[in-house]
Amino acid sequence: MKLATFTHDGTTRIGVVDGDDMVDLSVAAPDLPREMLAFLEAGSDAMLTAREAVGGGTRLPLAEVHLEAPIARPPKFLAVGLNYADHVAESGLDTPEHPTIFNKQATCVTGPTDPVHVPKASHVLDYEGELGVVIGRRGRHVSRDDAIDYIAGYVVVDDVTVRDWQFRTPTWTMGKSFDTHGPIGPWIVTTDELRDPHQLALRTFVNGELRQESNTKELIFDCFKLVEHFSTAFTLEPGDIIATGTPGGVGILHKPPQILEAGDVVRIEIEGIGEIENPIINEPEDTAR
Ligand code: ZN
Numbered sequence: 001m002k003l004a005t006f007t008h009d010g011t012t013r014i015g016v017v018d019g020d021d022m023v024d025l026s027v028a029a030p031d032l033p034r035e036m037l038a039f040l041e042a043g044s045d046a047m048l049t050a051r052e053a054v055g056g057g058t059r060l061p062l063a064e065v066h067l068e069a070p071i072a073r074p075p076k077f078l079a080v081g082l083n084y085a086d087h088v089a090e091s092g093l094d095t096p097e098h099p100t101i102f103n104k105q106a107t108c109v110t111g112p113t114d115p116v117h118v119p120k121a122s123h124v125l126d127y128e129g130e131l132g133v134v135i136g137r138r139g140r141h142v143s144r145d146d147a148i149d150y151i152a153g154y155v156v157v158d159d160v161t162v163r164d165w166q167f168r169t170p171t172w173t174m175g176k177s178f179d180t181h182g183p184i185g186p187w188i189v190t191t192d193e194l195r196d197p198h199q200l201a202l203r204t205f206v207n208g209e210l211r212q213e214s215n216t217k218e219l220i221f222d223c224f225k226l227v228e229h230f231s232t233a234f235t236l237e238p239g240d241i242i243a244t245g246t247p248g249g250v251g252i253l254h255k256p257p258q259i260l261e262a263g264d265v266v267r268i269e270i271e272g273i274g275e276i277e278n279p280i281i282n283e284p285e286d287t288a289r
Contacts, residue, residue, distance in 0.1 A: 001051055002274075003153065004187035005036050005072065006065040014039055016050055017187055021059040025050055028057020036071050036188075040136055040152055040238035047136075047152075047190070068111045070155060070188045071134070076240040077104040077182060078230060079130075079159055081172070083220050083245025090253045099221045099229055104159065104243070105177035112185025112276035116160055117283040118262055119178050124164040125260040125280065128246035129204035129212050129268035131197060132157035133223045134188050135240040142231040147224035150236060153188040154197055156268050156276045157243040163252045163259075179287065184241065186274045194272050197223050201271040202247065206264055211254075214247030216270075221245075 002017035013026040013034040026034050029049050033039045039046050081100040082088050088095055110116065118125050136152025159176065160183070166175030194200075197216060204212035221229065226242055251258040260266065262282045269275040 001054070001190045001193055002187040003036065003039075003050070003070060003190060005068040005070050007068055008060055008065045012068060016054050017062065018054055018059070020062050022062055022065050023054050023057040023059055025053060025057065028053035037073070037239045040134075043137065066111075067113060067186050069109045069184050071184070071239050071241065072109060073106050074109065074239050074241045075106070075237045077106050077109065077243070078240065079104055079176065079243040080221065080226060080245040084214060084218050084247040085220060086214065086218070086248030087246055087250070088220075090248045090250075095220065099226060101230075102172045102176060104182050105173070108177050108179055108182035110180045110183050110278075112156070112183060112278070114183065114278060115180065115281040116158070116183060116266070116278045117178065117180045118260070118280060119162060120283050122162045122164050123259065124162060124252070126161045126163050126251045127204055127206065127211070127260060127266045127268070128159035128161060128250055129202055130157040130159050130243045130246050131200065131202065131216050131223070131270055132184060133197070133226065133242040133244060135236045135242070136238055138235060138237050139227075140231050140235045142227050142236070144224045144228040147227035148191060150227055151191055151223070152238070153190040154194055154273055155184045155188055155241070156186070156270045156273050157241070158183040158266060158268055158276060158278060159243045159246060183276050183278045185276045189273050200273070203269045204249065205267045206251070206258070206260070211251065211258070212247050212249035216244075218247060219244060
């Protein structure tokens with residue numbers, strides 16, 4: 001099942017994508033929560049109700065809705081650095097013994113087609129195409145073997161990075177967390193539809209030019225191992241997102257470096273999930289709040 005958050009006629013709600021249609025769950029299953037975090041927290045009963053509603057619900061053409069980030073404000077937005085061998089090699093580093101973990105701030109999340117800002121503070125902007133794991137159930141000390149039961153599904157993530165801010169301090173939080181630098185989507189593909197997340201082709205294009213091409217079978221620490229690792233230290237909660245790391249081909253390590261500029265379009269495709277496509281724009285004047 002493909003679970004989406006969408007806006008149509010000025011209201012945002014959740015739905016199930018079926019072919020070229022969006023089944024509006026606010027109509028097809030009106031008792032379900034209308035917001036994804038509450039839906040995921042409602043657990044397997046809500047998932048079952050949504051699945052049963054797909055046959056009979058009101059349908060909207062996908063082309064007529066605006067897809068939002070499936071989860072607008074994840075409780076945690078966790079990420080893994082250096083998790084593909086070719087990216088470790090291009091970075092000139094040794095294969096890590098332990099996963100390299102950092103956080104993106106949840107406020108950086110944006111939708112699968114929404115603009116990404118070149119910030120006022122820096123122009124050294126880069127993409128990172130990644131598979132994202134969405135947690136579906138609260139868990140601590142989850143074993144690798146049981147991890148699948150704690151995963152709701154998978155999304156495409158662009159771990160957008162401000163490279164000079166990433167590397168000017170030992171920790172990466174600032175360079176990874178600028179507003180709009182966390183596009184996710186286009187929807188959550190649930191684990192019943194996508195059973196094996198470890199054999200998916202991943203491609204990143206900039207203005208149609210292929211920049212990253214890999215497969216999730218190349219992950220050093222796989223999705224299930226990451227759930228085990230994180231939950232050793234802290235509780236995972238419904239709606240948490242784990243960006244699993246990017247393969248080789250990031251812009252900064254091209255020769256010469258290929259930095260994103262306003263006017264560029266970044267498209268990331270993952271087999272079995274879909275694609276996100278975000279235009280790059282200069283940070284607007286009115287972002288102070
Ligand atoms: Zn990354």
